[in-house]
Amino acid sequence: MAEAYPMDRQAVYDGYERARQTFQRLLGEASEADLAEPTRGTRWTNQQLLWHMLFGYMLVRALLVVARVFGRLPRGVSKAFARLLNAATVPFDFVNYAGPCGAARVYGPRRMGAAFDRVIDSLHRQLAAESEADLALGMHYPVRWDPFFKDFMTLADIYRYPTQHFDFHHRQLTLNGGN
Numbered sequence: 001m002a003e004a005y006p007m008d009r010q011a012v013y014d015g016y017e018r019a020r021q022t023f024q025r026l027l028g029e030a031s032e033a034d035l036a037e038p039t040r041g042t043r044w045t046n047q048q049l050l051w052h053m054l055f056g057y058m059l060v061r062a063l064l065v066v067a068r069v070f071g072r073l074p075r076g077v078s079k080a081f082a083r084l085l086n087a088a089t090v091p092f093d094f095v096n097y098a099g100p101c102g103a104a105r106v107y108g109p110r111r112m113g114a115a116f117d118r119v120i121d122s123l124h125r126q127l128a129a130e131s132e133a134d135l136a137l138g139m140h141y142p143v144r145w146d147p148f149f150k151d152f153m154t155l156a157d158i159y160r161y162p163t164q165h166f167d168f169h170h171r172q173l174t175l176n177g178g179n
Helices: 009-029 032-036 046-070 075-087 089-106 109-129 155-170
Strands: 138-140 152-154
Touching: 009 046, 009 109, 009 155, 032 046, 046 075, 046 089, 046 109, 046 138, 046 155, 075 089, 075 138, 109 155, 152 155
Parallel strands: none
Antiparallel strands: 138 152
């Protein structure tokens, strides 16, 4: 299940930078009224969805730690953990929805922009320091939690995940730049 070839780090860096530029442009061009508008296909406003998109990158740092731990254990351990998390999908969905509702009130657009820059810079540094052996570590994931979670994901997959998540949600924004 581990990758048989080296990860294309430059493609991941390029995706992070494209997302950073898009995120900053969207925040810079949106008015307060734009940010308060509903999104396509979610119950969130544009500002709440933007925070959720930012959180996808923030979450990766925790996912990498968990995958490093489980990646050194027998695979059955992470498989059982993933089953347990899949069983908790309903409470996860509530927290996943409610979190951005509250966080968007605390993190205004300026703070979100600064946080996005910090997390992207952090992920750049982390990925640059990874060995190919560590990038091949992985674990089973709760596939019911996110459409981009695969049954088994390596650290390389996890580094690619937030940009997939970002691109998916970018299409749901109703800001001028989200189309």
